[in-house]
Amino acid sequence: MRIIDQRALPEAEITRDLESAESVADAIRTLQVRGAPLIGIAAAMGLVAAMRDDRALARATFLGRLNQRATLLGAARPTAVNLRWALERMLTTAAATAGEGSNLWERLHVEATSIWEEDRAMCRRIGEYGLSILSDGANVLTHCNTGALATGGIGTALAPIYLAHEQGRRLHVYIDETRPLLQGSRLTAWELMHAGIACTLITDATAASLMRQAKVDTVLVGADRICANGDFANKIGTYGLAVLARHHGVPFYCAAPWSTVDASLAEGDLIPIEQRAPSEVTAMAGRPIAPDGAAALNPAFDVTPSRYVTAFITDRGIVQPPFRS
Ligand code: MRU
DSSP: EEEEEEEGGTOOOOOOEEHHHHHHHHHHTTTTSSSHHHHHHHHHHHHHHHGGGGSSOOHHHHHHHHHHHHHHHHHSSSSOOOHHHHHHHHHHHHEEEEEEEEHHHHHHHHHHHHHHHHHHHHHHHHHHGGGGOOOTEEEEEEEEEESSGGGSOOTTTTTHHHHHTTTTTTOOEEEOOOOOTTHHIIIIHHHHHTTOOOOEEOOGGGGGHHHHOOOOSSSEESSSSTTTTEEEEETTTHHHHHHHHHHHHHHEEEEEEGGEEEETSSSSGGGGOBBBHHHHHHTTTEOSSSSSSSOOOSSSSSEEEEEEEGEEEEEEOOOOOOOOO
């Protein structure tokens, strides 16, 4: 499985070939591949790569190894439900396929490819539905990275932006740098600049002031998990944007494929929130930015209550909760 190591962007475009479940799990854990839809696709493809040398195994042994590897991959990151969704789909497919290891492997290869292709199509549909919320000349504020680097296609929250730009609408995007790992400045700015879309980087703390000055027309973000009642988890800082948007009367949209909906969870407090290493806060690019030994808290995601969301832009249309899977 070939990936772009997103840790190195925008400085360098490094590709890596991964062949084992351990290396794919490590790539997901360390954010070499990241973004909710993409980690689902990577896990599915990773299973195919990891099982390649086990094709000659008898059915029961093949299934046993497949389960072990799916468990390993599934534990790599806890918040984005797309990871579990893709792995469950792979396991269900294997169990429902007749024959020995080689048949199962071929079928898994087809399934992983479908997961990717379906995601690409879902991104496109999100983009098409989302076009209606972006008028010519709009100033859009986004957070983290929700584009081609986070999905199998043109992205979730960035998809309507790409399509509006393609249609000749003049948009301008404010990009939150997205502390602490800077997915906004490193990845979203890289993507939008490549696409020729007008954009301006801001520190996360600047959003409030821009909204007070009426410089933001719409906030558009992605999601890692959406509950039945519409509460959703997304990159830390999203909740703050939602509260600010409500205070300033700015519409706040969440864009996601249906694979991000987890209707088994009634509400946002039930979403597992990934806690990452304090060193991601106390150091930057390997250099300390806090006193040695400083305590730091580093939740990777927060939960935005559904009442702050103007609407959800999905591949099934612009919708409101409650959701069923
Ligand atoms: O920690 P990350 O970079 O994987 O977090 C990604 C996000 O929070 C995105 O907004 C979300 O996954 C939606 S991606 C289309």
